[in-house]
Amino acid sequence: xxxxxxxxxxxxxxxxxxxxxxxxxxxxxxxxxxxxxxxxxxxxxxxxxxxxxxxxxxxxxxxxxxxxxxxxxxxxxxxxxxxxxxxxxxxxxxxxxxxxxxxxxxxxxxxxxxxxxxxxxxxxxxxxxxxxxxxxxxxxxxxxxxxxxxxxxxxxxxxxxxxxxxxxxxxxxxxxxxxxxxxxxxxxxxxxxxxxxxxxxxxxxxxxxxxxxxxxxxxxxxxxxxxxxxxxxxxxxxxxxxxxxxxxxxxxxxxxxxxxxxxxxxxxxxxxxxxxxxxxxxxxxxxxxxxxxxxxxxxxxxxxxxxxxxxxxxxxxxxxxxxxxxxxxxxxxxxxxxxxxxxxxxxxxxxxxxxxxxxxxxxxxxxxxxxxxxxxxxxxxxxxxxxxxxxxxxxxxxxxxxxxxxxxxxxxxxxxxxxxxxxxxxxxxxxxxxxxxxxxxxxxxxxx
Amino acid sequence: xxxxxxxxxxxxxxxxxxxxxxxxxxxxxxxxxxxxxxxxxxxxxxxxxxxxxxxxxxxxxxxxxxxxxxxxxxxxxxxxxxxxxxxxxxxxxxxxxxxxxxxxxxxxxxxxxxxxxxxxxxxxxxxxxxxxxxxxxxxxxxxxxxxxxxxxxxxxxxxxxxxxxxxxxxxxxxxxxxxxxxxxxxxxxxxxxxxxxxxxxxxxxxxxxxxxxxxxxxxxxxxxxxxxxxxxxxxxxxxxxxxxxxxxxxxxxxxxxxxxxxxxxxxxxxxxxxxxxxxxxxxxxxxxxxxxxxxxxxxxxxxxxxxxxxxxxxxxxxxxxxxxxxxxxxxxxxxxxxxxxxxxxxx
Numbered sequence: 001x002x003x004x005x006x007x008x009x010x011x012x013x014x015x016x017x018x019x020x021x022x023x024x025x026x027x028x029x030x031x032x033x034x035x036x037x038x039x040x041x042x043x044x045x046x047x048x049x050x051x052x053x054x055x056x057x058x059x060x061x062x063x064x065x066x067x068x069x070x071x072x073x074x075x076x077x078x079x080x081x082x083x084x085x086x087x088x089x090x091x092x093x094x095x096x097x098x099x100x101x102x103x104x105x106x107x108x109x110x111x112x113x114x115x116x117x118x119x120x121x122x123x124x125x126x127x128x129x130x131x132x133x134x135x136x137x138x139x140x141x142x143x144x145x146x147x148x149x150x151x152x153x154x155x156x157x158x159x160x161x162x163x164x165x166x167x168x169x170x171x172x173x174x175x176x177x178x179x180x181x182x183x184x185x186x187x188x189x190x191x192x193x194x195x196x197x198x199x200x201x202x203x204x205x206x207x208x209x210x211x212x213x214x215x216x217x218x219x220x221x222x223x224x225x226x227x228x229x230x231x232x233x234x235x236x237x238x239x240x241x242x243x244x245x246x247x248x249x250x251x252x253x254x255x256x257x258x259x260x261x262x263x264x265x266x267x268x269x270x271x272x273x274x275x276x277x278x279x280x281x282x283x284x285x286x287x288x289x290x291x292x293x294x295x296x297x298x299x300x301x302x303x304x305x306x307x308x309x310x311x312x313x314x315x316x317x318x319x320x321x322x323x324x325x326x327x328x329x330x331x332x333x334x335x336x337x338x339x340x341x342x343x344x345x346x347x348x349x350x351x352x353x354x355x356x357x358x359x360x361x362x363x364x365x366x367x368x369x370x371x372x373x374x375x376x377x378x379x380x381x382x383x384x385x386x387x388x389x390x391x392x393x394x395x396x397x398x399x400x401x402x403x404x405x406x407x408x409x410x411x412x413x414x415x416x417x418x419x420x421x422x423x424x425x426x427x428x429x430x431x432x433x434x435x436x437x438x439x440x441x442x443x444x445x446x447x448x
Numbered sequence: 449x450x451x452x453x454x455x456x457x458x459x460x461x462x463x464x465x466x467x468x469x470x471x472x473x474x475x476x477x478x479x480x481x482x483x484x485x486x487x488x489x490x491x492x493x494x495x496x497x498x499x500x501x502x503x504x505x506x507x508x509x510x511x512x513x514x515x516x517x518x519x520x521x522x523x524x525x526x527x528x529x530x531x532x533x534x535x536x537x538x539x540x541x542x543x544x545x546x547x548x549x550x551x552x553x554x555x556x557x558x559x560x561x562x563x564x565x566x567x568x569x570x571x572x573x574x575x576x577x578x579x580x581x582x583x584x585x586x587x588x589x590x591x592x593x594x595x596x597x598x599x600x601x602x603x604x605x606x607x608x609x610x611x612x613x614x615x616x617x618x619x620x621x622x623x624x625x626x627x628x629x630x631x632x633x634x635x636x637x638x639x640x641x642x643x644x645x646x647x648x649x650x651x652x653x654x655x656x657x658x659x660x661x662x663x664x665x666x667x668x669x670x671x672x673x674x675x676x677x678x679x680x681x682x683x684x685x686x687x688x689x690x691x692x693x694x695x696x697x698x699x700x701x702x703x704x705x706x707x708x709x710x711x712x713x714x715x716x717x718x719x720x721x722x723x724x725x726x727x728x729x730x731x732x733x734x735x736x737x738x739x740x741x742x743x744x745x746x747x748x749x750x751x752x753x754x755x756x757x758x759x760x761x762x763x764x765x766x767x768x769x770x771x772x773x774x775x776x777x778x779x780x781x782x783x784x785x786x787x788x789x790x791x792x793x794x795x
Contacts, residue, residue, distance in 0.1 A: 090461035105465070112547075119458065165543025165580065168726070198458050206458040209465035212539030216580045224510070 002033060003231045003270060004279045005261040006345070008238035009334040011290040014283040015347035015430060017051025017068035018438075020234045022428060024069030025435035031427055038229030039075045040067025041222070043261045044254040045236030046083030046117050046147070048140040052311040054433035059099045062311060065089050066108070067234055070101060077217055077225065080111040081260040083147045084161055086210040087119065109217035112162030116207070118174070119198055120181035121146035127188040140292070148253040150180065164211035167204055174200035219267055226268040233261035239334035245384060247397040250294025257338045275342040281427060282341040284331060286352035286414050287363060288324040295400035298324035298366045298407075306359060307351055325407055327366045328421050333381040335422050343427040344418055350431035356410060365417070366405035378403060415441050476588045487568065492588035495559070495572035497609055499665045503557060505576035505626065507617040511553040515626065516576055516616050517545070517732060518685065520559035520606045522632030524567070524595025526696035531560070531591045533721045534631065539582040541725045546580070550733035553578060558585045561632060564602040564641070565657045567594040571605050571664075599697065604636040604674045608660060611681035619684055627732055628685035631724070633695035635706040640677050642668035678710045686735055687711055690727065693719035716763065730763055
C-alpha cells in the first residue's frame with residue numbers, strides 16, 4: 001500500500017492542502033495512485049492550519065482541522081498528535097456543509113488521546129502575545145502553544161478528546177484548566193480588564209455534544225484503516241517552524257517534519273523506510289512566504305505587491321503575509337532536518353512564470369546566505385542533533401537575523417533546479433489552485 | 449475565511465453537533481410534528497418494529513466480545529420533559545462505558561415505549577450499534593407524548609420484543625446475558641396481548657387496543673402474562689427499571705412495588721436525570737465487575753448532584769442482589785442451558 005506524507009519545506013503556506021487535494025483526485029492516477037485514498041490523516045498542529053483548496057467548480061475552503069481531501073468526500077482522521085479544537089471544528093463543518101458536503105461530521109474520526117485546545121488556552125495565548133508588544137512571537141492566537149505547555153506542566157490532567165464523553169471527569173479537568181487560565185490572565189492582563197471565560201459546565205456540554213457526534217479513533221482503528229487502503233498524511237505549518245529545528249522562539253509547538261506521520265504509520269506495521277510503502281513528499285512554492293514574526297532572510301518587500309495572495313491576507317494576530325525569494329539554504333536545511341525526502345511537489349509555478357514575463361528579474365533565488373563584515377557564505381545550516389539542543393538558545397535565529405541572501409536569477413526550469421538542489425524527483429507541478437491545474441512532472445517517478 | 453478558525457461560540461458549536469442535518473436536533477420528531485396531524489404519526493422506518501425478524505448484537509473481528517446493552521424509555525405524556533432530556537443525555541452512554549473501562553465492546557440499542565391502547569407509535573426499537581455516535585438512533589425517536597391516564601403503558605411489548613426479536617452472540621456464544629434498561633414511570637399492562645381489541649379496554653371511549661399481531665406482526669396462540677414474558681427476557685438480559693423522579697409518577701409506591709415484583713432489586717429511582725448515563729454505566733460496570741461500588745459512587749459524586757446518594761443506595765442493593773444470584777442455583781423456571789452457563793460464568 002502506498003501511503004503518502006505531505007510536508008511543507010518552508011514556513012508554511014507552500015500549498016500542502018492543494019497537493020493533498022491533488023493526491024486524492026483522479027489526476028493522481030498519473031503517478032500510479034489510481035485508487036482513491038481511504039482517509040487523510042492530520043498528524044500535527046491544530047486548528048491554526050489554513051490549507052486553501054479550490055475545486056474545479058469554483059468552491060473554496062480553508063481547511064483548518066478537516067483534511068484537504070474533504071471536497072472529494074474522503075474521510076479525515078485527527079490522530080493523537082493533533083490538538084483538537086471542537087468549537088472551531090463545528091464552525092468549519094458548517095462551512096463545509098454550505099459547500100455541499102452533506103455530513104462533514106460523518107467524515108471525521110478523532111483519536112481519543114488527542115489533546116483539546118480550549119477557549120481558556122486561547123485567552124492565555126492572546127494575553128501573552130499582547131504582553132510581548134513588539135517582541136511578539138508570531139503566534140496565531142488560538143492557544144496551540146498553551147495547550148502543549150499545559151499538558152507538559154500537568155501530565156495526565158490536560159483534557160483530551162476521550163474525556164468529552166465522561167462529563168464529570170471532563171468538567172473537573174476543565175475547571176482546573178480554567179483556574180490555571182484565570183491565574184495566568186491575572187498576571188498578564190492590566191488591572192481592571194474584564195475576562196469572560198466560558199464556564200466549565202457550558203464548555204463540557206458543548207464537548208459532550210461533540211463526543212456523541214464524531215467517531216472516535218485509536219491506534220488500532222488507524223491500523224485497520226492503513227491496511228484497508230492508502231492514507232494521505234497531511235502536515236501542518238512548515239519544517240522551518242518545527243519545535244526543535246525552527247528559529248527559536250518563532251516556532252510552533254509541534255513536530256512539523258515527517259516524524260509524527262512515520263511513527264503513526266510505523267505503529268500500524270508499515271515499513272516506513274521503504275518508499276514504496278511510505279512516500280515522503282516535500283512541498284515548496286517557487287518563492288518563500290512567512291506569516292507572522294521571525295527571521296526571514298530572503299524577504300523582499302518589493303515582491304509583496306507582485307505576489308498577492310487571494311486567500312492569505314493580514315490578520316490581527318500574525319500581521320501581514322510576508323513574501324521573499326526562494327531560499328535554497330532554508331530548503332536544504334529543511335530536507336536535512338527531515339532526514340531526506342522521497343519526492344518533491346512544487347506549487348505557484350504559474351505565478352513565477354507570469355512574473356518572469358511582466359517583471360523580468362524581480363523574482364530571484366537565494367543560493368546561499370552571506371554574513372556581514374566578511375563573515376563568509378552560508379550555503380548550508382547545521383542540523384541540531386536532537387530536540388531541545390543548541391538551536392533553541394537562539395544561535396540559529398541570531399545567524400539568520402544578520403544574514404543577507406546571495407541572489408541569482410530565477411531559473412527557467414524550476415523543477416530541475418529543485419530536483420538538483422534537493423536530490424529528489426519532482427512528483428507534481430502546480431500552476432493554479434485546483435487539482436486540475438496540476439500536472440505530473442515530466443521527470444516524475446511512477447510510485448505504484 | 450470559511451474555516452471557522454476563529455469561532456468561539458460554544459453554544460453555536462454545541463447546537464451544530466446536535467443538529468444532525470442542520471435542522472432540528474431531533475429530526476423525525478420535528479418532521480412529524482410540523483408536517484402531519486397527530487393521528488397519522490408513524491415511527492421512523494429504522495425504528496419500526498413491524499415485521500422485524502431480529503435485532504442482532506453480533507461479535508466481529510473488530511468487536512470480538514460484544515456486550516449488548518438496550519435502553520428503552522417511556523415517551524408518553526406522564527414522563528413530561530424526561531424523554532427529551534434522555535435524548536440529549538444518552539448519546540454519551542457508549543463513550544462513557546468505554547472511557548471508564550467498564551465495557552470494552554458495548555453494543556447499544558435505543559428504543560421508546562408508548563401505549564398500545566391509545567398511541568400511534570407504541571413501540572420503537574433501533575439497532576445494536578458499536579459506535580460512539582448514538583445521535584442518529586436517538587434522533588429518529590418520535591416523542592409522541594401520548595398515553596392514557598391509567599398508570600399503565602406497554603412496557604410488556606418492549607419486553608416481548610427484546611425476548612423474541614433479538615439475537616445476542618454474547619449469550620449464544622459465550623453464555624453471557626446483555627443488559628436491558630427500561631426507563632419509565634408507570635406499570636405494565638397485565639398481559640402481552642396477542643391481538644388487538646376494539647372494545648374500550650381502559651375506559652377511554654375511543655381506545656382501540658393493538659396487540660403483537662398489529663404492532664410487530666407475530667401470530668401468537670394466546671396472550672402472555674407479564675410474569676412469563678419478564679421471566680423470558682431475564683434469561684437474555686439483566687433487566688433494570690429506572691424511575692425518574694421528574695416524571696409524573698416519580699416515587700410512586702404502587703409503581704415501584706409493581707416493578708420490584710417483576711425485577712426484584714433491579715429497580716432504580718433516579719432523582720437527577722443528568723446522572724442517567726452515569727447510572728446506567730455504573731450498573732453495567734458493577735454487573736461486569738469492572739468497578740466496585742465505592743469508586744463508582746465517587747464518580748457519581750463528581751456530578752455534583754443529589755443523584756449520587758440515591759443512585760448509590762439503589763445500586764448498592766443491586767450489587768448485593770447480584771452477589772446472591774451468582775452464588776445460588778438458578779431458580780427452577782430458569783434452568784435452561786444458556787442460563788446455567790451464565791450462572792457458572794458469573795461465579
